[in-house]
Amino acid sequence: MRILANDGIDPIGKKILEDAGFEVDTNHIPQEELSVKLQDYDAITVRSATKLRQPLIDACPNLKAIGRGGVGMDNIDVEYARSKGIDVINTPAASSLSVAELVFAHLLNGVRFLYDSNRKMPLEGDSNFGSLKKAYANGVELRGKTLGVVGFGRIGRETAKVALGLGMNVIYTDLFEGPQSLSLTFSGDIEVSLPVKQVAFEEVLKQSDFITLHVPFLDKPAIGKEEFALLKDGVGLVNASRGGVIDELELIQALDAGKVSFAALDVFDNEPTPRKEILSHARISLTPHIGAATNEAQERIGIELANLLIDALKK
Template identity: 35%
Template sequence: MVKVLISDKMDPKAAEIFRARGIQVDEITGKTKEELIAIIGEYDGLAIRSATKVTKEIIAAATNLKVVGRAGIGVDNVDIPSASAAGIVVMNTPFGNSITTAEHAIALMFALARQLPEADASTQAGKWEKNRFMGVELTSKTLGLIGAGNIGSIVAERARGIKMKVVAYDPFLTPERAIDMGVEKVTLDELLARADFITLHTPLTDQTRNILSRENIAKTKKGVRIINCARGGLVDEVALKEALDSGQVGGAALDVFVEEPATNSPLFNTPNFISTPHLGASTSEAQVNVAIQVAEQLSDFLLDGGVTNALNMPSLSAEEAPKLKPYMALAERLGSLIGQLAHDNLTKISIEVEGAAAELNIKPITGAVLAGLMSRYSDTVNMVNAPFLAKERGLDVREVRHDREGDYHTLIRVSVQTEEGEKSVAGTLFGNAAPRLVEIFGIKVEADLAGNMLYIVNEDAPGFIGRLGSSLGDAGINIGTFHLGRRGSGSEAVLLLSIDSPIPEPVLWALCKLPGVKTVKALKF
């Protein structure tokens, strides 16, 4: 039975979903790194929130682990490169707490505009400082969004509802999407110069780290108010402290910090500063939503092969997976075949699809081809780490989709560039289910690719097949199937034989010495 570990506190609905779908689930929380290393090898899936740190050491011990699911957006606590290298899918749930996080940003914006925390503290202290707390209206003010993805778009919608003008900086925001959102797409410098309020809704990357640096904060409109409910590290906290003290920034509200738990931030006790302890996703609705989503995503993957919201492989819905399964099997065998036959020092690989295959999601097909190809380098390769291994070896991967109709209702062709030139193999599906090779290095040949096989290139001459059969018979090797193709009468011929057992090395060398033989290669599928 498939086993999943829930290692952080999570809504009970997650475990209920796993059990309802026939998955064994253990809820074991609060374990130390060493304790987790001791048990993780038993599990196929791991469901976490932010407390569990999925480190390189834990991944090394997770010998059966296939997927890590983060109930939430951020995956800072998962070593994704190590997981990818180990062939482990890493998923998050980016939409389960989107509304909650967006609403928290709006709440902090209101709190800054009307100085609500300070006014509350003053009033509860027995003071009545009505004239001290002079706020500003949000209506007609300009909100600058840094990041206009899912959460940013919700913030924009809410801001427009209170009659704010919204400008957005996001390198991936298209003009058409900006129009749909009702925002103006601007450069970062334009946003800094025009915004009365700035909210951040972008992941923390090398490109976004300290996007509100000392230099950029200096470019803002004097008195700007800044809200960050995204990731600590997007704002230079020391520079923000200085800007609050000088009045360049009129107010700031942070839900996230560079170091968390934040117990000694330079911003604490600064006037016009509001802080909350990473509450962006902290509503009962969001906790239930992300728990349900992570359980459904892990179940779909472990049971049906569906991939949703993965950070290190293409998405593949549970509905798509059964339809793509035979194509992926064909793709993996074609990749394996060309990987076993082509020489080393491959520089390029091209995956071409036509017919019915051209109407499908090509990314999983590419992943399957690379998994087959890279299996020559590792016995733990799969669709997750195969692209990682290909990139590591500098392999240039191309995908080509053809609308043309060929000789087959569907066709996948895999071509590689070698020192001897380009070599390609092609295959189709018989009955929409059975993978079948139909071409190898320019020669038409129909063959199943399964089990132990022999690939032989020889001169097309009378008597060769008889000599080959006698040699294999004398060695006790039984032939299962026999597939023959040739470029033309009397020219080069190709034989693909399935055999019932692996061929011993001495027999292989004996076959190489048969008259007319050019190449002999043992294959394994």
């Protein structure tokens, strides 16, 4: 059987598949050519770049499995593929810590103005040092502040654990009933259970000093005009989930008005061409959708994806 890893796969995952007797092709096929060239494969693995919609699925009745290296599967018509007898799998656990650490890279970046100072120091550091020092003199600490987590799945919980480890208070909201505490493991195998509190979505908006979102995009933004009005003044927002979860135009207005002190975005409405207003805003910390882009996460994704594909294809 032949597998097309159209958006790449970690070498360890590739080796696991090859050792199991599969041929793995890592050459990328452009989206517009897939309906023809995908006919030569039994399965495909993708990340977020390649789209597998109903017309493409219909054009490739040979497909037995679709593997998504990562969590969200909004680039795949999952239920339709499954209705055609195609196994659709993803790797929800493998990248949780990497995304959580990126969230806190952005939060630490935001509370100490690094997103702006890294832009201005190369230009003004030798001529305007004193003014820059004064401009960035009002940083705040994360310890003792309240982090609101919207969506308490694997990534939301891993993010909450990092927050607890830094001494933050954690409140969260989710569609389902969640835990009242989380266990943290420190070096030396020391395990500590710390409390978290589940509250209504509106309470997360009203009570949080910082909010991080870990939900899929549904019919409308999770935080739009009405939700911005409920936020605590000076809140910091982080979106490392999906573009569109925060209304970007409303976000710009909230930043300009001082309602939001800073925002951090790893995902965007118009990927791969984000709005210029977002990219150039002085109070937005930016990364190009790299939440799962660590060596450790990619290795875990590759291993998990390979083993799931083997199970699916050898049924």
